[in-house]
Structure formats: C-alpha cells, structure tokens
Amino acid sequence: MADILTAPKPRSVLAMLMLQPGRAVSTASLIQELWDESPPRSAATTLQTYILKLRRMFRGIAQANNLPPREVLVTRVPGYLLQVDSAAHDLSAYESLVAQGQALLAQGDYERSRDLLSRALGLWRGAPLSDVRPGPLLYPQICGLEESRLTVTEMRIEAELRLGHHHAVQRELAVLVGSHPFHEGIRVMHMLALFQSGRLSAALESFHQYRHHVATELGLEPSPRIRGLQQAMLSFDPMADSLAILDRV
Incomplete structure (x- = not known):
C-alpha cells in the first residue's frame, strides 16, 4: 500500500474499505x-477520483502477479464495497483465529487455545494503520483494534497460566503492567504468575504498586477481587494456588 498510494486521503479510503471487507x-x-x-x-467528485485510483491499483496488482482480472472494488448502495478473499485478509483471519x-x-x-491466539497475535505488524492519518471514523476503529490486541494477549496469557507456564510469562506481564498500570486483569495475572513461581514478596509488591496507582491517580481503592487475591496470597488460601480468580478476569 505504501509503495502504491502516497497521498493520505486515498490511503484513508482504502483503510475504511479494508476494515469492513464485504460490507458497503x-x-x-x-x-x-x-x-x-x-x-x-x-467532495463527492474528489472521492470518485480516489475510488478510480484504487480500482486502477487493484488491476495493476492483478496484472503484476499474473492473476485473472476481477472487480475488487465495486459500487454498492450506499457507497462502495471491497471484495476480498477472507483467507487473504489479515483482519478476517485474525478475527477467525480469535x-x-x-x-x-x-x-x-x-494448549490449543494458546496456539490459536498466538497465531492471531502473530498477524500483527506494529501499530494498526500506522501509515494512515485517521479521521473521526477511523480513529475509534484503530483504538478498537488496539483494545482487541490487548484482550487477546490477556486470553493467551491466561491459557499459559492455566498450563502452568508461570515463569515464561513473567517478563511479558511486567511490561504490560508498566504500559497499563490501571488494568486490573493484567495486574491479577502478574500477581498470580509471581506467586505461582514462589515469589510471594514480588506478587505483594505488584499489588502495592497497583494500589498506589489507583489511589494517587484515580482516587480509588482496589476492587474487592484484587484485594481478596492479596489476602489469599498472604494466608496461602487455595484460591490463589488454584487460579480460581481467573474465572472472574
């Protein structure tokens, strides 16, 4: 895309269409x-010019790769529709794997869940649409994609924890709690990974860091759930050992 479309507005049009394949x-x-x-x-005339450029681009790609010509970008009330093979569309493949x-x-x-979620995350290549200047409609979609990646990362780490891979995810969780200090679900998993690895003091320190963040920045107290996990760790309650609290993450 970067080598073919250099103007920002045609790139934005393509991004809008790519995010909704098969839908007008x-x-x-x-x-x-x-x-x-x-x-x-x-505006309407200029948009039609951008659509024409995109159609030429798709035809050029097909010819360069010795593919049969086909109409990829079609006019469809109330606008335009991009017809793509879902197997070759990263977002569609990602959503299916998730x-x-x-x-x-x-x-x-x-184990199979971990593998599929890892494959989904492996489709990411940096920030979504980093070469597009988002407007009022693309911006929330980009935020939604970032939130989805974080949620899928949480699910994949949960699968790792349930498989007993507590040591393997500690470093990743440490990075995540640094990037998302107010995210309770990530903090819970960080505490569990440390506790399950025999690092009780580090798990409790993670809790105290979280409590400090929410108190100083948000003026709140930690939720009963994460306070309950702290108490379970202090008393070596079976809840912490069994990972039962993940059922509520």
Whole structure:
C-alpha cells in the first residue's frame, strides 16, 4: 500500500474499505472521514477520483502477479464495497483465529487455545494503520483494534497460566503492567504468575504498586477481587494456588 498510494486521503479510503471487507461503506461515511464536518463542494467528485485510483491499483496488482482480472472494488448502495478473499485478509483471519481460540479457552482446551491466539497475535505488524492519518471514523476503529490486541494477549496469557507456564510469562506481564498500570486483569495475572513461581514478596509488591496507582491517580481503592487475591496470597488460601480468580478476569 505504501509503495502504491502516497497521498493520505486515498490511503484513508482504502483503510475504511479494508476494515469492513464485504460490507458497503457509505459515501457519506467516506466523506466524513476525509473532511470531517467541512467537506468541500467537490467532495463527492474528489472521492470518485480516489475510488478510480484504487480500482486502477487493484488491476495493476492483478496484472503484476499474473492473476485473472476481477472487480475488487465495486459500487454498492450506499457507497462502495471491497471484495476480498477472507483467507487473504489479515483482519478476517485474525478475527477467525480469535473466535476459535476464545471458544477453546472457555472449553478448557488451553494448549490449543494458546496456539490459536498466538497465531492471531502473530498477524500483527506494529501499530494498526500506522501509515494512515485517521479521521473521526477511523480513529475509534484503530483504538478498537488496539483494545482487541490487548484482550487477546490477556486470553493467551491466561491459557499459559492455566498450563502452568508461570515463569515464561513473567517478563511479558511486567511490561504490560508498566504500559497499563490501571488494568486490573493484567495486574491479577502478574500477581498470580509471581506467586505461582514462589515469589510471594514480588506478587505483594505488584499489588502495592497497583494500589498506589489507583489511589494517587484515580482516587480509588482496589476492587474487592484484587484485594481478596492479596489476602489469599498472604494466608496461602487455595484460591490463589488454584487460579480460581481467573474465572472472574
């Protein structure tokens, strides 16, 4: 994409279409993304020019790779639709792997869940749409993708913990709690990984760091759940050893 489209607005149009493959993206939505609340009078005509460039780009890619010509970008009320093979579309493949991995996690098949979720995360290459300047519609979608990656990372680490791989995830969890100091679910897993590895004092220190963050920055106290985990660790309650608290993460 970077080698073919250099202007920011056509790249934004392509991003909008790629995020909704197989679904028509309205002309109104594309204009809003490109010009927000101040579209020029020529907005519709300019958008049609961008669509024409994209169609030429797709035809050029097909010819360069000796592929049969086909209509990839079609006009479809109320706007335009991108027709792509889901197997070749990273977002579609990612969502499929996540759905399968999440289902296996719920079923207790932790090894297969871990493997599928790892494959899903392996499709990421840095920040989503880092070469696109997001407007009012793309920005929340990008935030949603980032949130999804964090959630999938949590699920994959949960599977690792349930498999007994407490040592293996400690460093990753340490990085995550540094990046997301107010995220209770990540903090719970960090505490559990440390505790299950025999590092009680480090697990308790992680709790105290979390309590300090939420108290000083948010003016709140830790939730009963994470306070209960701290107490379970102090008293060596079987709840901490059994990872039962993950059922509520």
